Structure formats: C-alpha cells, structure tokens
Amino acid sequence: MTGYEIFDLGNLWLQSGATLRGAKLAYKTYGSLNRAGNNAIVFPTFFGGQHYQNEAVIGPDHALDPGRYFIIVPNMMGNGLSSSPSNTPMPYDRARFPHVSLYDNVASQRRLVTEMFGIERIALVVGWSMGAQQAFQWGSLYPGMVERIAPICGSARTSRHNFVFLEGVKAALTADDAWDNGWYEKPPYKGLRAMGRVYAGWAVSQAFYRGEVYLGLGYSSLEDYLVAFWEGRRLGADANDLLAMIWTWQHADISANEESNGDLPRALGAITSRAIVMPGRTDLYFPPEDNEAEVGMMPNAELRPIESIWGHLAGGPGYNPADTAFVDAALRELLES
Amino acid sequence: MTGYEIFDLGNLWLQSGATLRGAKLAYKTYGSLNRAGNNAIVFPTFFGGQHYQNEAVIGPDHALDPGRYFIIVPNMMGNGLSSSPSNTPMPYDRARFPHVSLYDNVASQRRLVTEMFGIERIALVVGWSMGAQQAFQWGSLYPGMVERIAPICGSARTSRHNFVFLEGVKAALTADDAWDNGWYEKPPYKGLRAMGRVYAGWAVSQAFYRGEVYLGLGYSSLEDYLVAFWEGRRLGADANDLLAMIWTWQHADISANEESNGDLPRALGAITSRAIVMPGRTDLYFPPEDNEAEVGMMPNAELRPIESIWGHLAGGPGYNPADTAFVDAALRELLES
Numbered sequence: 001m002t003g004y005e006i007f008d009l010g011n012l013w014l015q016s017g018a019t020l021r022g023a024k025l026a027y028k029t030y031g032s033l034n035r036a037g038n039n040a041i042v043f044p045t046f047f048g049g050q051h052y053q054n055e056a057v058i059g060p061d062h063a064l065d066p067g068r069y070f071i072i073v074p075n076m077m078g079n080g081l082s083s084s085p086s087n088t089p090m091p092y093d094r095a096r097f098p099h100v101s102l103y104d105n106v107a108s109q110r111r112l113v114t115e116m117f118g119i120e121r122i123a124l125v126v127g128w129s130m131g132a133q134q135a136f137q138w139g140s141l142y143p144g145m146v147e148r149i150a151p152i153c154g155s156a157r158t159s160r161h162n163f164v165f166l167e168g169v170k171a172a173l174t175a176d177d178a179w180d181n182g183w184y185e186k187p188p189y190k191g192l193r194a195m196g197r198v199y200a201g202w203a204v205s206q207a208f209y210r211g212e213v214y215l216g217l218g219y220s221s222l223e224d225y226l227v228a229f230w231e232g233r234r235l236g237a238d239a240n241d242l243l244a245m246i247w248t249w250q251h252a253d254i255s256a257n258e259e260s261n262g263d264l265p266r267a268l269g270a271i272t273s274r275a276i277v278m279p280g281r282t283d284l285y286f287p288p289e290d291n292e293a294e295v296g297m298m299p300n301a302e303l304r305p306i307e308s309i310w311g312h313l314a315g316g317p318g319y320n321p322a323d324t325a326f327v328d329a330a331l332r333e334l335l336e337s
Numbered sequence: 338m339t340g341y342e343i344f345d346l347g348n349l350w351l352q353s354g355a356t357l358r359g360a361k362l363a364y365k366t367y368g369s370l371n372r373a374g375n376n377a378i379v380f381p382t383f384f385g386g387q388h389y390q391n392e393a394v395i396g397p398d399h400a401l402d403p404g405r406y407f408i409i410v411p412n413m414m415g416n417g418l419s420s421s422p423s424n425t426p427m428p429y430d431r432a433r434f435p436h437v438s439l440y441d442n443v444a445s446q447r448r449l450v451t452e453m454f455g456i457e458r459i460a461l462v463v464g465w466s467m468g469a470q471q472a473f474q475w476g477s478l479y480p481g482m483v484e485r486i487a488p489i490c491g492s493a494r495t496s497r498h499n500f501v502f503l504e505g506v507k508a509a510l511t512a513d514d515a516w517d518n519g520w521y522e523k524p525p526y527k528g529l530r531a532m533g534r535v536y537a538g539w540a541v542s543q544a545f546y547r548g549e550v551y552l553g554l555g556y557s558s559l560e561d562y563l564v565a566f567w568e569g570r571r572l573g574a575d576a577n578d579l580l581a582m583i584w585t586w587q588h589a590d591i592s593a594n595e596e597s598n599g600d601l602p603r604a605l606g607a608i609t610s611r612a613i614v615m616p617g618r619t620d621l622y623f624p625p626e627d628n629e630a631e632v633g634m635m636p637n638a639e640l641r642p643i644e645s646i647w648g649h650l651a652g653g654p655g656y657n658p659a660d661t662a663f664v665d666a667a668l669r670e671l672l673e674s
Contacts, residue, residue, distance in 0.1 A: 160559060161538060161546035167563060168509070168535035175512040175531040194512040198505035198535055201498060206624050209498035222497055226504060284621065287543050 004028040004051055004081065007112045012083075015257070018098030020088070025108050026081035027051065027074045030058050031066030033117060040119045041071045042109065044127045044134040046316075047245050048237060051075050054131075056318025063331035069123065074109045076130060078244035085182070085240030094240050095182025102252040106137040110145075124335060126150040128315045129286070130245070133158070133252045136294075139271035140254045148334050149271065152278045152327060153306075153315035155290045157253040157264055162285045165202055166250050172198045173239060182240050192239060196230040205282035205311035213309070268297035274337060275301035276330050280314035280323075304330055341365040341388055341418065344449045349420075352594070355435030357425070362445050363418035364388065364411045367395050368403030370454060377456045378408045379446065381464045381471040383653075384582050385574060388412050391468075393655025400668035406460065411446045413467060415581035422519070422577030431577050432519025439589040443474040447482075461672060463487040465652045466623070467582070470495070470589045473631075476608035477591045485671050486608065489615045489664060490643075490652035492627045494590040494601055499622045502539055503587050509535045510576060519577050529576060533567040542619035542648035550646070605634035611674060612638035613667050617651035617660075641667055 004026050012023035028051045033040060041064060043054055051073040058064045064071055075082040077100040085097035092098060113119045125138040125146055132154020139149040140156070155162070176191030178184055204213075214225035234242070254260065255267035277295050279288040288305050295303040306323050308314035314323040341363050349360035365388045370377060378401060380391055388410040395401045401408055412419040414437040422434035429435060450456045462475040462483055469491020476486040477493070492499070513528030515521055541550075551562035571579070591597065592604035614632050616625040625642050632640040643660050645651035651660045 159543065159547060160549070161543040163559070164534075164546060164563065165538040168505070168531075168538050171531035171534035172505070172509040172512055175509055175527050177514040190512050194505075194508035197508035201502040201505050201539075201622075206496065206498040206621075206626065209501060210496060210626075212497070222500070226501065284543075285538075289543065289547075 004075075007116055009108055009111065012104070012108065014098055014104050015101045016099040018092065020083055020092060020098060020100075022089075023083045023108070024087075025074055025083075025112050027072060027112060030071040030073070031069050033070040033119065037119060038121055038123060039069045040113070040117070040122050041069045042113065042122055042125045042138065043071055043073045044105070044109065044125075044131045045073065045076045045079055046127065046129040046131045047249060048079070048233070048242065050079055050081055054317050057324060057328070063328045063335060064126070072113065072117070074112060076134070076245065076248070077105055077108070078241050078248060080238060080241050084238070085244050086238035097240060097244055099247050099251070100244065101256065102133055102137050102248060102254065103141075103257045105248065106134055106141060109134070109138075110142060120145065122146050124148045124150060124331070126152070126331060127154070128152045128317060129154050129312065130249055130252070132286075132315075133249075133254070136271070137254045139273050139275065140267045141257070141259060143270055143272045146273045148273050148337070149275045150278065150331055150334055151275070151291075153280050153283055153286050153312055155286050156268055156294045157255070158250055159290050163250050165285045166246050169195050169198050170243065170246055173242065179239055182243070184239065187235075188239050189235060192234045192237065193231040195242070196232070196234040197226060199234075200226055200230040202284050203312045205284065205309050207282060207309035208311060211309065265297045268294055269299060271298045272300060274334065276304050276334050277301055278315060278327060278330060279303070279305050280310065280312055281305045281307050282309055283312045283314065286312060341412075344453055346445055346448065349441070349445065351435055351441050352438045353436040355429065357420055357429060357435060357437075359426075360420045360445070361424075362411055362420075362449050364409060364449060366410070367408040368406050370407040370456065374456060375458055375460060376406045377450070377454070377459050378406045379450065379459055379462045379475065380408055380410045381442070381446065381462075381468045382410065382413045382416055383464065383466040383468045384586060385416070385570070385579065387416055387418055391654050394661060394665070400665045400672060401463070409450065409454070411449060413471070413582065413585070414442055414445070415578050415585060417575060417578050421575070422581050423575035434577060434581055436584050436588070437581065438593065439470055439474050439585060439591065440478070440594045442585065443471055443478060446471070446475075447479060457482065459483050461485045461487060461668070463489070463668060464491065465489040465654060466491050466649065467586055467589070469623075469652075470586075470591070473608070474591045476610050476612065477604045478594070478596060480607055480609045483610045485610050485674075486612045487615065487668055487671055488612070488628075490617045490620055490623050490649055492623050493605055493631045494592070495587055496627050500587050502622045503583050506532055506535050507580065507583055510579065516576055519580070521576065524572075525576050526572060529571045529574065530568040532579070533569070533571040534563060536571075537563050537567040539621050540649045542621065542646050544619060544646035545648060548646065602634045605631055606636060608635045609637055611671065613641050613671050614638055615641050615643050615652060615664060615667060617647065617649055618642045618644050619646055620649045620651065623649060
C-alpha cells in the first residue's frame with residue numbers, strides 16, 4: 001500500500017455510547033479540488049478493503065479520473081488504518097473496541113470532507129458492498145450536499161439473510177480456540193482460513209464455478225483458488241478488525257439515526273440526489289431484489305443490475321474487466337447528468 | 338426414532354479400495370409387497386437424516402401410501418445407523434472410516450432389495466437432496482429394474498459450487514480444536530454449532546428470511562431460529578459421521594463407476610425410466626440450472642421446479658405443507674403413469 005493521511009477526529013462519540021478518544025480517519029486523495037469546489041467524489045472502502053484496493057478503478061481510463069475529479073477515499077473504521085481494534089490504544093483496544101455504526105462512519109467522513117477540505121457539495125458518492133451502504137447513508141443524511149450516489153452491490157439496510165450469512169462467517173472464524181474471545185496474541189489462522197472458505201461459496205455465483213472462471217485468473221485448480229485467493233485474502237487481516245467491520249455490516253441501516261428514527265422508507269425518501277443503484281445480478285447476499293425494493297422508495301433513483309456471473313464480486317474494483325466497464329459507463333453517465 | 342432392521346452386507350468392497358468388514362445397512366419398511374411384486378418404492382435418506390425423518394411424507398394422505406406400496410427406506414452410510422464412523426468397530430472406526438461413494442450406497446441398497454426381498458422391479462425411487470442423488474444413481478445403474486425416479490432438490494453430480502459450499506461447512510466444523518482431527522472423545526460442540534450457523538444461510542432462501550417465515554414455525558426470533566433449529570439440528574450428530582456423508586456428497590457423481598466410466602452424459606442417458614426432476618426454485622446449492630442441464634441429457638425426464646421460497650428445504654419431507662402437496666401431486670402422477 002502507498003502512503004495515506006490521517007484526519008484526527010478527536011473524541012468521537014459513537015452511537016453505541018462509547019467515546020473513541022483520539023479517533024483516526026485514514027484517507028487518501030487523488031487529483032485536485034477545482035476552484036469552484038464542485039468536482040469532489042467520495043469513494044469509501046469495502047469490507048476488509050483499504051484505500052489502495054479502490055485504486056484499480058481510479059485513473060485516466062476510468063470514470064473516476066483524477067485529471068477531472070478530486071477523489072477522496074476514506075478508510076472505513078475497523079479496516080486497520082482508520083481506528084480499529086488492531087490500532088487503538090488501551091483501554092478500547094482489541095476485543096474491547098466499541099461498536100461503530102454505518103452512521104458513525106459517514107458522519108466522520110463528512111467531517112473530513114468539510115473540516116479538512118471545506119467542501120460544501122459532493123459530485124458523487126460511490127462505493128462497492130459496504131462502500132455502497134456508506135453511499136446510501138451519505139445520500140440520506142446529507143441530501144443538500146450530495147449531488148449523486150452510485151451504490152454498487154450493497155443495500156441501504158442489511159437484510160436478514162445477509163445477516164445470517166455473516167453469522168456463518170463469524171461462527172467459522174470464532175470456532176478456532178486460538179481466537180480466545182478476541183484476546184489472542186497470535187492470529188487465529190485456522191479460523192481466518194475457515195472464514196475464507198465459508199466466504200468462497202457466497203461471494204461468487206454458482207455459474208462462476210460452473211464455468212471454472214478461476215482457471216482464467218491465474219489459479220491452477222479449484223483448491224488453489226480456495227487457498228490462494230480466499231484463505232490468502234484473510235490471513236493478513238486482524239480477526240478483531242474483521243469482526244468489528246462485520247458488526248458494522250450486520251447492523252447497517254441508513255435509518256438507524258435521529259434523522260430517520262428507524263423509518264427506512266423515510267430515510268430512502270430523503271435521498272433526493274440522482275442515484276444509479278447497481279446490484280450484481282447473481283449476488284447471493286446483496287441480491288437485486290433488496291435494491292429493487294429500496295429504489296422504489298427513492299425519488300430519483302434507477303436500478304441498473306450488473307448482468308454478470310461474478311456474483312458479489314461483479315462490482316469489486318477492477319475484479320472483472322467487463323463488469324468494471326459496465327460500472328464505469330454508468331458512472332460517466334451519472335457524472336455528466 | 339422407531340425400530341428398524343439391519344441387513345448384513347458382509348465384507349463390503351468399497352470403490353475407495355477399503356473393505357468394510359461386517360458392513361451394515363439399516364432400513365425400515367412400510368406396507369407390504371404385493372403378490373405381483375411390483376409395488377416397491379425405494380426412498381433413501383438425506384444428509385444427516387435417518388429413516389424416521391422420511392416418515393413425514395409416508396402415510397395414507399400422501400403419494401407414498403403404505404396401503405398401496407411397499408416402501409423401503411434404506412439409511413445412507415455414515416448416518417449413524419448404517420455403517421458409520423460412530424458405529425464401526427476398530428480399526429475402521431472414527432477418523433479412519435473409509436470413503437463411501439454414492440455408488441457404494443446404491444449398490445448396497447440394490448443388494449438389500451434383491452437379496453432380502455427378491456424384488457426385481459421397483460415402481461419408484463424417490464429422495465430429497467442426497468436422497469435425490471441416490472435416485473439418479475439407481476436410475477442410471479439399474480434402468481431395467483427401476484420404472485420411475487423422482488429426484489427432489491438434488492443433482493446427478495455435485496456441482497463445483499455445491500462442493501465449495503460444503504468446504505465452508507467442513508471448515509467451520511473442523512476449526513474447533515475439540516474436533517482433534519476426528520479423534521475427539523467429547524463432541525466438538527463449538528464446531529457443530531458453527532456448522533449449523535453456516536448452513537442456515539444456505540439451506541433456505543433470501544426471500545425466506547425477508548418474509549420472516551421462521552416466526553410462523555414456532556421460533557420467537559431470528560436468533561432463536563438459528564440456535565434452536567440450525568445449531569440444534571447438528572448437536573446430536575457425530576462429527577465424523579457428518580464428515581463421512583459430506584465426503585459422499587462432495588464426490589457424488591452417477592458416472593463415477595465402471596458402467597459409465599466418468600461419462601456423465603452417458604450415465605444420464607442410461608436413465609430410461611420416467612423421471613420427474615424437482616429442484617427448488619430458490620435452492621442455493623442445488624439450483625434448478627444444474628438439473629435443467631441434466632434433464633436435457635435424460636431420455637424420459639421432465640423438469641418440474643418447486644416454486645417456493647423455502648430454498649433447499651422446499652423438498653424436505655414434510656417441511657412446508659404447500660411444497661409437500663406439490664411433490665405429492667407429482668409423485669401420484671408419476672406412479673399412475
């Protein structure tokens with residue numbers, strides 16, 4: 001990963017009631033803010049991702065072109081760069097790290113955007129997966145500030161089925177005695193590997209495996225794909241960090257705040273910015289049906305499914321060139337509207 | 338569970354090369370064989386199931402009516418009643434229990450049917466999930482003997498995606514140190530619970546959770562459903578037994594035998610009996626697409642999806658009354674043809 005900046009949030013009061021003292025928001029920017037101050041794009045990270053993993057779709061060949069836009073990538077809390085169980089000092093470290101909500105993340109990001117950069121209007125908030133959930137939350141909380149949103153493979157509220165999928169992921173990770181209720185000194189590698197293996201069936205589709213797509217991606221067999229991609233993907237992460245982000249994901253609900261008071265239709269109705277919502281057609285845990293219902297409650301939104309067998313990964317930054325091109329085209333259209 | 342019988346298979350040579358000495362096939366029968374000897378139905382068990390769990394759809398109100406048919410329910414190897422890791426004496430006990438294939442199961446069941454009962458023709462082989470796989474295998478191996486088959490929510494060959502789903506299930510179960518590579522003295526309860534939780538997202542559909550169907554089934558909350566149904570479902574089972582059946586499932590392929598020599602189209606083409614193949618429309622690991630391809634290679638088969646939000650459980654014996662009625666109607670039509 002390349003360099004990044006830290007925005008000091010000070011004493012951050014969380015929805016859960018805890019105060020995260022000296023809270024940090026790690027971020028990186030690409031391009032420059034123009035004089036009119038109207039070319040800013042916010043592009044939050046996804047579950048387990050860090051800012052540099054968004055870079056695959058930032059560049060002159062993409063809609064997110066730093067030659068035209070000032071792109072801010074804020075790292076989600078729990079991702080190991082922003083405040084996380086793995087980098088927070090005692091007493092809120094490790095297993096004692098407090099619950100951080102979707103709202104907490106987005107409210108903190110707004111402080112970065114306004115206090116650090118003095119930005120009053122944002123041209124676009126775009127994100128994949130949990131990044132999409134942050135885009136929905138931005139649009140709902142700050143409709144006067146956000147001109148456009150593009151949530152990709154994510155929902156405004158985590159569905160019950162998605163919650164249950166994550167229960168399985170958690171159960172696999174925490175079945176490892178080495179996890180020790182979060183007080184491990186050595187990483188619970190067996191649990192991290194198990195989590196990767198559970199994830200493998202969920203994140204891409206039945207058709208992806210039917211077509212042995214992984215053989216074209218540099219993996220020599222199905223088992224090689226499971227070990228090198230899915231287990232490998234988690235082994236470098238901190239277990240408590242992953243669990244912190246899973247909590248945020250499981251409880252993600254753009255209406256869970258004072259503004260909307262748990263009223264999801266009201267929270268969705270507040271998203272007046274133009275939106276193109278892009279679920280993956282074969283996504284197993286953020287299925288298009290959930291977005292379809294949400295788009296129906298948004299005043300200025302279009303549902304545009306990514307017709308792909310890549311499941312949830314269809315929207316992953318740079319994962320599949322055809323899907324990336326589809327998303328880029330939608331973002332260009334949105335930005336030019 | 339009620340009483341059952343044991344058929345002694347003697348020294349069973351398995352495809353894996355091992356000999357299971359004193360192998361046992363546990364079974365139960367319902368009704369009587371008629372004089373013509375043409376009213377026999379074979380109804381194998383599913384993953385983790387035992388014969389009594391098939392009884393929910395055996396009765397005068399069902400297609401499988403013991404007043405008309407002689408119904409034989411053979412227990413699958415590994416299910417704790419037929420030869421299994423948990424009941425096999427040393428030296429092939431526990432973690433050393435040999436791999437038992439789909440073919441081994443069905444060839445053993447054929448011996449029961451012919452040697453014990455002298456049956457030459459079978460009116461129907463029907464089964465759910467791994468029971469469906471056994472029905473496909475019966476039809477392919479013994480087309481002159483089997484008049485009809487009805488595979489419900491199962492495929493003739495386990496797909497790669499289904500294999501990967503099971504890798505996640507295995508990983509969760511075996512992440513528990515208490516599993517001890519199969520040499521546990523006390524059950525690895527944490528792993529069994531984790532397995533149950535992983536399973537919960539897979540076995541029913543997104544729409545099932547969206548509609549909170551479990552609240553109508555005697556569960557007081559989502560968490561109650563996860564604990565009481567999904568964890569509870571596995572806690573009474575033996576971990577090695579579950580892993581033995583998972584091996585059978587992961588490697589299930591009706592062409593993996595000398596008759597078909599790995600040629601799946603040939604194995605499917607050999608199923609000349611009339612077949613109604615019933616996938617669940619929302620089944621996540623035995624999706625309708627897999628059956629659709631298989632039915633296209635079967636000379637006398639019809640694809641008839643169960644239009645249900647119950648996912649894989651749509652075909653479970655007696656699980657959902659509407660789906661049970663759908664299956665019963667198909668079985669009646671098939672039996673009367």
